[in-house]
Amino acid sequence: MKWKLDDSRPIWPQLKEQLIIAIVAGEYKMGGAFPTVRELAESAGVNRNTMQRALSELEHDGFVITNRTVGRVVTTDEGLVAKMKESIAKQTIEKFIREMEAIGYSEDDVVKMIKKRGEEDK
Template identity: 80%
Template sequence: MEWKLDDSRPIWPQLKQQLIVAIVAGKFAMGGAFPTVRELAEDAGVNRNTMQRALSELENDGFVTTNRTAGRTVTRDEGLVKRMKEMIAKESIERFIKEMAAIGYNADDIVKMIKEREEEEK
């Protein structure tokens, strides 16, 4: 997994958010095994306690489940994943619209640009 961490805010919420995005994007199969704290911490280059905090929050939010003998598994709750996917998309769109407005584009301009891009891709 490619981790993008910065010093602008605490690391564990960044880890949590990136793991949620990975789950929503299907990088971890629903109901499938989830990597261990050690594996994820080493991959991200962070302390295991920091990763454990992110995973505890994922579990509190229902994205992973801990099984005493089998480790963690990804949720099977399709509704939860769908709701989160929609929320992430809406947040991304809002950021995009604000950034475009900051450089002088309105909604009609944005729609026109998107349609032009679609035509170019055909």
């Protein structure tokens, strides 16, 4: 997993967000084993306590479940994952539209550009 962390805000929420995106994208399969705190912390280059905070929040939100015998596993709650996927998509679209409006495009212009691009790809 590629980590994109910046110093503009606390690290653990960034870790949580990126792990959720990985779950939603299927990088971590529903019902499958989830990496350990140590593995993830080393991968991200962060302190284990920081990663543990992110994982505790993921567990609190239902994206991972701790099982005493096998460690953490990814949720099997398809509704939760689908809801988060839609939420991420909406946030991404809103950010994109705001950025396009900032450079002078209307929402209608953006829609036309997207449709045109789709037709070009056919």
